Amino acid sequence: MSTANSVKxxxxxxxxxxxxxxxxxxxxxxxxxxxxxxxxMVGLGIVAxxxxxxxxxxxxxxxxxDVIGQNISQRMQLPSRDHLLGTDEVGRDxxxxxxxxxxxxxxxxxxxxxxxxxxxxxxxxxxGYFGGAIEEIIMRATDIFASVPHILMGIVIVAALGASTLNxxxxxxxxxxxxxxxxxxAAVLTVRHAEYVEASRAIGLREASIIxxxxxxxxxxxxxxxxxxxxxxxxxxxxxxxxxxxxxxQPSPEWGSMLSSxxxxxxxxxxxxxxxxxAIMITVLALNLLGDGLRxxxxxxxxx
Amino acid sequence: xxxxxxxxxxxxxxxxxxxxxLIFAILDQAPGDVVxxxxxxxxxxxxxxxxxxxxGLDRPLLVRYVDYMKGLLKGDLGKSYISGRSVxxxxxxxxxxxxxxxxxxxxxxxxxxxxxxxxAAVHSGKIGDNISMVAALLGLSMPNFWLGLILIIxxxxxxxxxxxxxxxxLISLVLPAITIGTGLTATLTRITRSSMLDVIRQxxxxxxxxxxxxxxxxxxxxxxxxxxxxxxxxxxxxxxNVMGGAVLTETVFAWPGVGRLIIDSIxxxxxxxxxxxIILKTxxxxxxxxxxxxxxxxVDPRIKAQYSKGGS
Numbered sequence: 001m002s003t004a005n006s007v008k009x010x011x012x013x014x015x016x017x018x019x020x021x022x023x024x025x026x027x028x029x030x031x032x033x034x035x036x037x038x039x040x041m042v043g044l045g046i047v048a049x050x051x052x053x054x055x056x057x058x059x060x061x062x063x064x065x066d067v068i069g070q071n072i073s074q075r076m077q078l079p080s081r082d083h084l085l086g087t088d089e090v091g092r093d094x095x096x097x098x099x100x101x102x103x104x105x106x107x108x109x110x111x112x113x114x115x116x117x118x119x120x121x122x123x124x125x126x127x128g129y130f131g132g133a134i135e136e137i138i139m140r141a142t143d144i145f146a147s148v149p150h151i152l153m154g155i156v157i158v159a160a161l162g163a164s165t166l167n168x169x170x171x172x173x174x175x176x177x178x179x180x181x182x183x184x185x186a187a188v189l190t191v192r193h194a195e196y197v198e199a200s201r202a203i204g205l206r207e208a209s210i211i212x213x214x215x216x217x218x219x220x221x222x223x224x225x226x227x228x229x230x231x232x233x234x235x236x237x238x239x240x241x242x243x244x245x246x247x248x249x250q251p252s253p254e255w256g257s258m259l260s261s262x263x264x265x266x267x268x269x270x271x272x273x274x275x276x277x278x279a280i281m282i283t284v285l286a287l288n289l290l291g292d293g294l295r296x297x298x299x300x301x302x303x304x
Numbered sequence: 305x306x307x308x309x310x311x312x313x314x315x316x317x318x319x320x321x322x323x324x325x326l327i328f329a330i331l332d333q334a335p336g337d338v339v340x341x342x343x344x345x346x347x348x349x350x351x352x353x354x355x356x357x358x359x360g361l362d363r364p365l366l367v368r369y370v371d372y373m374k375g376l377l378k379g380d381l382g383k384s385y386i387s388g389r390s391v392x393x394x395x396x397x398x399x400x401x402x403x404x405x406x407x408x409x410x411x412x413x414x415x416x417x418x419x420x421x422x423x424a425a426v427h428s429g430k431i432g433d434n435i436s437m438v439a440a441l442l443g444l445s446m447p448n449f450w451l452g453l454i455l456i457i458x459x460x461x462x463x464x465x466x467x468x469x470x471x472x473x474l475i476s477l478v479l480p481a482i483t484i485g486t487g488l489t490a491t492l493t494r495i496t497r498s499s500m501l502d503v504i505r506q507x508x509x510x511x512x513x514x515x516x517x518x519x520x521x522x523x524x525x526x527x528x529x530x531x532x533x534x535x536x537x538x539x540x541x542x543x544x545n546v547m548g549g550a551v552l553t554e555t556v557f558a559w560p561g562v563g564r565l566i567i568d569s570i571x572x573x574x575x576x577x578x579x580x581x582i583i584l585k586t587x588x589x590x591x592x593x594x595x596x597x598x599x600x601x602x603v604d605p606r607i608k609a610q611y612s613k614g615g616s
Contacts, residue, residue, distance in 0.1 A: 039438075144322030147586050149545055151552070152566065156578070159570045160333040236447050240552055243449055244567060256447075263453060270457040277450030285445035292441075 033297040040293020046286035054103040066096040068251045076269050085275050088258075089265060094272065097253035098279050104254040105283065108169050108247075109235035113227055115173030116234075120180020121223065125211050127181065128188025138181065146178035154237055158246040165254075168247045172237045176230055183226050187219035194218075221298040228291035232284045239280050255280050305601075308611045309594070316590045323586045324376065325369060327579045332365050334573060359385060372579075381580035386572050391580030395562060401471050402561035405484065405554070406546040408477050410539065412485030413492055418535070420489075421496025425504060426523060428497075436493065443490030452483040452556035469558035480557040484550050488542045495538045499531040506530075532603050540596025544589035 034040050053060075061067060071091035079086045084095040127138040145153070157171035191197060192215070200210045216223075239256025241247040243263075248254035250261065255276040262272030356362050360371070375382060381391040420440075424433040459479060460468035467476045503509070504527055512526050513519070554563035562581060569577035601608035 140318070141322070144319050144326065147319050147589065148323055148327070148582060149585075149589075152582065152585075155551070155567070155570060156327060156330050156582070159573075159578075160330045232445070239447055240449060243447075243552070244555065245571075259447075259450060259453075266453065266457060267461060270461070273450070273453050273457065277447060277454070280450065281442075281446050284447075285442060288441055288445050 030297045034293055037293040037296060039289045040297070043286040043289030043291075043293060046282065047290055050102050050106060050283055050286070053099055054106045057100045057103045061096045061100050063100065066093060067100045067253055068092070076265075079271070086269075086271055088262070088272055092251075094258075094275055097258060098255070098275060101253035101255050101258065101276070101279065102283075104165070104248055104252060105235055105239065105256075105280070108165065108172065108238040108254070109231045111169040112172035112234040112238065113176065113230045115170065116176035116180050116230065117223070117227055119174075120177045121184045121216065123177075124181040124184025125188050125216055125219075128185040129192060129207070129211050129215060131192075135185070139185070142178045142181045146182075150175040150178075151237055151240060154241055155244065155246060158241055163246050163249060165248045165252070168238055168241055171241065172234050175237070176234060179226060179230065180223070183222050184216075184219065187222050188215055191215055191218050225291055225295040225298060228287055228294055232287035232291065235280060235284055235287070305608075305612050309598070312594050312597070316587065319590060320376075320583055320586060321373070324373070324579060324583050327582050328369050328372065328575075329365065331575050331578060334575070376583075381583065382576035384569075384577045385574045386569075386577070391577055392584070394565065394577065395581055395584050398560060398562045398565045401559060402547060402550075402554075402563065404471075404477065405480055405550065405559060405561060406543060408481035409484035409488060409546055409550075410543050412481050413488035413542070414539065416485070417489045417492035418496055421493045421535075422500055422523060422528065424493065424497040425500035428501060433497075437497070440490045440493040443486050444494075446486065448483055448487045448550075449552040449556050451486055452480065452553055455479045455483060456556070469556075471560050476557075480550075480553050480559055483553050483556070484546055488546075491542070492535065492538055496531070496535050499534045500527060503527045503531045529603070533600060533607075536596060536599055536603065540593060540599070544592035544596075547588050547592055 034044075069092065071087075074083070074087050074091035075089055077083050077087040077091075083093050085098065086094050088094055088097070123138050123142075127135040148156075153175035154171040157174055158167055161167035161170065188211075197210060197214060200214050205214075238247060239254070239259065242254050242256030243260045245260065248257050250257060258276040259273060259280075262269075262276060265272050353362075360368060372382065379392075381395075383390055384394060387394070420436050424436045427433045455466075456468045456479065459466045466479050468479075470476055504523075509522055509526055512522050517526070550561075551563040551567055553559065554561045555567055558564070562585065566578060566581045566585075569581065601611055
């Protein structure tokens with residue numbers, strides 16, 4: 001807060017000079033605020049790097065030989081120049097597996113959140129826009145759904161669907177729906193009676209286009225922030241389910257299942273447990289930093 | 305006040321009906337048959353059919369659900385498919401371990417986060433604030449099952465100070481309580497800090513200072529008391545969640561609480577056990593949240609007045 005305060009007078013001076021009437025686009029303004037946040041930029045840098053690794057993992061690493069190919073003669077090696085983070089119980093290079101695992105963990109997190117986002121925004125917007133009985137039904141159903149802690153909901157859904165990567169995405173996604181419904185509804189409520197909404201109604205637009213063309217774009221800030229932070233928690237949830245043996249099956253290098261298999265060797269080679277968790281933590285930390293920064297940048301009023 | 309409590313208790317009923325149907329319907333889709341788990345796969349077709357009939361699995365979902373709800377009305381949550389014991393009995397047997405863990409981890413969390421949050425708020429923007437916020441974010445970004453494993457590696461395998469699992473005496477409580485407590489501390493520190501920041505800038509604090517109240521008293525009495533509501537909310541929700549069983553931490557530390565009961569039952573496809581445990585867990589969480597709401601009234605006279613008026 002204090003940094004924002006100390007910057008203010010300078011800003012005002014700048015505006016009162018010749019640039020006074022020069023308008024900045026909203027995007028540029030948000031980017032300017034985000035750039036000032038060191039944590040958010042570190043987060044953004046790490047996320048960009050991870051995304052790059054995830055996209056190009058198969059150019060750097062050969063899945064068949066480096067990721068799932070076993071090499072018993074090289075098993076359980078400590079970190080060395082040949083194997084940066086050592087090797088696991090069947091001689092697979094831990095560093096390569098972790099790099100390739102970025103692809104699994106990030107995509108599980110992102111797809112899960114997209115599922116939650118689509119369902120949550122649609123129902124949340126409907127509840128917020130129409131109000132009345134529809135809202136009551138949607139929100140009560142959400143309350144019921146949310147009263148089961150979401151890791152448990154994920155566990156139950158995966159147990160019902162069977163353990164696979166796709167089902168893991170579905171389970172984590174569905175269990176994060178309530179947060180999106182609530183946040184979208186709350187945002188829609190604030191603009192439901194805005195003049196531009198009245199105006200669109202007056203010129204006879206269909207309800208669906210009012211909601212999706214006029215209301216939702218004006219509710220994006222909290223939804224974007226929630227999405228970033230949710231990807232972080234989805235990655236943790238997904239790795240937790242994999243850890244419990246309910247997620248991505250072996251030998252895929254998903255971080256949670258690597259952790260789970262590393263756990264068997266906790267007495268002999270604890271590094272196999274340490275590194276996958278570290279990878280999860282760095283990813284989640286980066287997303288949290290970025291999410292917090294975005295929240296401050298998108299809505300300076302909320303700045304804490 | 306009493307009317308408020310009764311209203312809130314009545315509101316738990318539709319939640320229980322909803323949750324039980326949800327879990328019932330989802331688990332009905334589960335692949336892998338409990339009959340196979342019980343018989344070990346070595347039964348003839350006839351024996352399998354007979355066992356299915358005995359467990360009532362040959363009837364449609366809705367019929368089974370209505371039956372289940374009839375039982376629930378009488379307080380009967382059914383029997384475990386595997387052990388044949390009453391679900392309620394097994395659950396309550398596991399509950400004390402979970403309660404113990406919940407209290408211990410909330411204790412750890414309050415002890416760390418409230419002073420840390422206050423410190424960060426008072427020194428807002430300074431280096432101490434930044435360090436504690438980064439630490440909190442780090443705690444928030446850590447998968448707690450991993451933290452648990454790291455603690456086991458460090459403190460029980462290498463330093464041999466604490467046991468790596470089980471529930472034997474207070475000493476076995478330390479590592480799991482720190483594991484859960486760390487995650488809670490991270491959230492609670494952030495909430496304490498932002499709630500304190502809201503309060504700290506208000507006029508009545510300036511008045512208090514102007515009157516010559518010393519700074520320590522201003523912060524600890526005048527400010528903290530008014531910042532408590534969001535803090536209590538979070539403590540309450542967290543307490544409710546841990547009371548429902550910290551699934552992962554209980555698994556990592558082989559802690560014999562309700563969280564591990566649920567996981568074990570899921571792996572065994574023991575559907576009555578899972579459904580019953582989740583219903584009981586939901587009830588536990590709802591009651592804890594109600595108690596939290598009542599605590600607001602104790603902390604804040606304005607809210608007490610609202611409850612007494614019968615408002616929601």
